[in-house]
Amino acid sequence: MNFTLKKFVGYLLVTLVLIFTIIGVLGVWDVINLHDVIGKFMMSLLIIFIASAVALFIFSVVLKDDNKPIN
DSSP states (O other): OOHHHHHHHHHHHHHHHHHHHHHHHHHHTTSSOHHHHHHHHHHHHHHHHHHHHHHHHIIIIITOOOOOOOO
């Protein structure tokens, strides 16, 4: 996998963790209502999981990089 892609995905995951943490803290302090938010988070995570599984399949099967030397 390309280093820049790994770096981008790493920063994206850290950003998602920070967003979820901020929303969680706001929910603990009753600034926002978490009942609707948790269901939307779970559906969003499910969609992200399915999309990443499809992207992984595409990268590993369709766009497979054959670095085998030609004899």
